Amino acid sequence: xxxxxxxxxELRAGATISDVLRVQQSYHEHRRWATDxxxxxxxxxxxxxxxxxxxxxxxxxxxxxxxxxGIRLAVDGVRLANELRETNPLGxxxxxxxxxxSARYWLEEEAHHEVAxxxxxxxxxxxxxxxxxxxxxxxxxxxDNYARVSILQACVEIEACVSYGWVSRQSEDPLVRDVFxxxxxxxxxxxxxxxxxxxxxxxxGVYPIKDVLSMAYTWIRPDGGETFxxxxxxxxxRQGYVNWWEQTRTDEDDEFRLGDDALHEGSVHAKKLTSxxxxxxxxxxxxxxxxxxxxxxxxxxxxxxxxDRIRSAVSAGAAREAALAG
Amino acid sequence: xxxxxxxxIARRLQLTEEEVFDGRTLSAVLVxxxxxxxxxxxxxxxxxALADVGLDDDVELPTMTLDHTxxxxxxxxxxxxxxxx
Numbered sequence: 001x002x003x004x005x006x007x008x009x010e011l012r013a014g015a016t017i018s019d020v021l022r023v024q025q026s027y028h029e030h031r032r033w034a035t036d037x038x039x040x041x042x043x044x045x046x047x048x049x050x051x052x053x054x055x056x057x058x059x060x061x062x063x064x065x066x067x068x069x070g071i072r073l074a075v076d077g078v079r080l081a082n083e084l085r086e087t088n089p090l091g092x093x094x095x096x097x098x099x100x101x102s103a104r105y106w107l108e109e110e111a112h113h114e115v116a117x118x119x120x121x122x123x124x125x126x127x128x129x130x131x132x133x134x135x136x137x138x139x140x141x142x143x144d145n146y147a148r149v150s151i152l153q154a155c156v157e158i159e160a161c162v163s164y165g166w167v168s169r170q171s172e173d174p175l176v177r178d179v180f181x182x183x184x185x186x187x188x189x190x191x192x193x194x195x196x197x198x199x200x201x202x203x204x205g206v207y208p209i210k211d212v213l214s215m216a217y218t219w220i221r222p223d224g225g226e227t228f229x230x231x232x233x234x235x236x237x238r239q240g241y242v243n244w245w246e247q248t249r250t251d252e253d254d255e256f257r258l259g260d261d262a263l264h265e266g267s268v269h270a271k272k273l274t275s276x277x278x279x280x281x282x283x284x285x286x287x288x289x290x291x292x293x294x295x296x297x298x299x300x301x302x303x304x305x306x307x308d309r310i311r312s313a314v315s316a317g318a319a320r321e322a323a324l325a326g
Numbered sequence: 327x328x329x330x331x332x333x334x335i336a337r338r339l340q341l342t343e344e345e346v347f348d349g350r351t352l353s354a355v356l357v358x359x360x361x362x363x364x365x366x367x368x369x370x371x372x373x374x375a376l377a378d379v380g381l382d383d384d385v386e387l388p389t390m391t392l393d394h395t396x397x398x399x400x401x402x403x404x405x406x407x408x409x410x411x
Binding site for chain 1 (some may be wrong): 364366373376378385386388389
């Protein structure tokens with residue numbers, strides 16, 4: 001049982017929206033887990049570290065922001081699908097499929113994450129998230145281009161996968177490890193779905209390739225990319241919506257601070273970058289292996305939507321760089 | 327070259343040069359543009375204008391918040407293209 005990674009190919013081969021949703025449903029049922037079962041009869045050991053608690057403090061708040069994003073993708077997906085029904089029925093089908101997945105499975109699965117982390121907060125003796133804080137994290141997600149939001153969400157899922165994976169490896173508490181690992185596995189699937197929707201939106205001609213590349217470029221650019229979150233020199237003011245990665249606590253004297261090893265250093269950062277390059281390849285078919293490659297692909301996509309010409313620009317730029325280095 | 331970049335930025339935002347470079351903030355440029363929604367559209371406009379004149383590999387677009395102006399961005403690009411004294 002797998003995620004349909006090439007939705008447009010399936011639709012062109014005769015699959016209907018209902019056929020694709022049936023596969024989504026089967027996969028969802030196959031992978032479901034229950035918070036009651038995960039926590040049943042278990043307690044935290046005395047080995048819950050301050051690093052675990054800091055990760056939990058951040059993760060429990062980050063998960064709150066999925067709900068407004070999921071609602072936005074569900075509502076806007078159907079609206080745009082209806083607008084395109086006559087002019088681009090293939091793209092319209094893709095949007096119905098993405099909107100249904102967001103409304104049904106993404107929101108439901110993310111609810112498990114929110115509740116699981118909330119239970120862990122209680123068990124660790126940490127303060128529950130205050131109501132005002134919860135409400136702030138439910139701020140409405142802004143309207144935007146659907147392909148860009150799909151890539152944005154894929155990048156957010158990558159952040160979660162890598163961070164939760166790091167916690168599940170370094171924690172000495174079995175329950176902390178299990179909760180973070182279980183949720184991480186969900187986030188891996190979500191990233192895959194978002195990649196498939198972005199690819200399908202490009203393949204069906206709803207959006208050009210540049211909309212995938214602009215967001216990936218924005219995410220990892222070394223000077224102020226989104227992945228650097230609160231470490232960036234300046235943050236744009238948001239209108240009601242919380243980008244959790246911009247609120248990471250890193251001050252030395254903050255009891256819930258996250259260290260660089262958990263955020264931007266070594267294997268953690270390298271994994272985030274390679275995952276974004278893989279995302280770009282899956283969504284566009286363009287191979288990038290470095291920030292410079294991605295930048296070249298993005299700039300080329302602003303001149304042409306021809307994938308071969310964009311690929312050529314990437315390889316020509318890399319060859320030029322190699323020649324200069326030699 | 328910068329005259330061409332200014333022209334291309336305005337064209338990509340579907341605004342006149344005056345509307346982009348009259349000292350208003352980038353957030354005000356966004357409000358004025360009939361097509362741009364958010365900072366990614368501004369990025370597309372500035373990066374696209376650089377791509378139009380073949381400067382892809384020569385500069386890094388500065389990261390600036392929306393309370394800066396389009397001229398602030400161009401000034402930062404000029405500094406990158408000016409050889410150090």
